[in-house]
Amino acid sequence: MTEFQQKVYEVVRGIKKGSVMTYKEVAIAAGHPNAFRAVGSLMKQNYDREIPCHRVIRSDDKVGEYNRGGSERKAEMLREEGFRR
């Protein structure tokens, strides 16, 4: 468990309902401004419900992918929480 990893989890875990962060923002918050790719890698490896990985989206305002085999479900969850588009 690297500090980068635990930091990322901590940040994602702290995302409030109705709020969303981009992978880059999370990477920056974790202290690795250019490790936004690694963030996604960790998310896909992590299946813990304590970590709302569905609150993390791309900088292009695109929802991105999601585990459990359903990027659409992720978009649906976000929409239901109040995130538009």
Added chain:
DNA sequence: TAGTTGACCGGAA
């Protein structure tokens, strides 16, 4: 140990 891949980003065509 080295090479390839991916839930990405930003700039260029």
Added chain:
DNA sequence: ATTCCGGCCAACT
């Protein structure tokens, strides 16, 4: 505006 290309980090083979 959309599509292509290179670059970066961690994990996997």
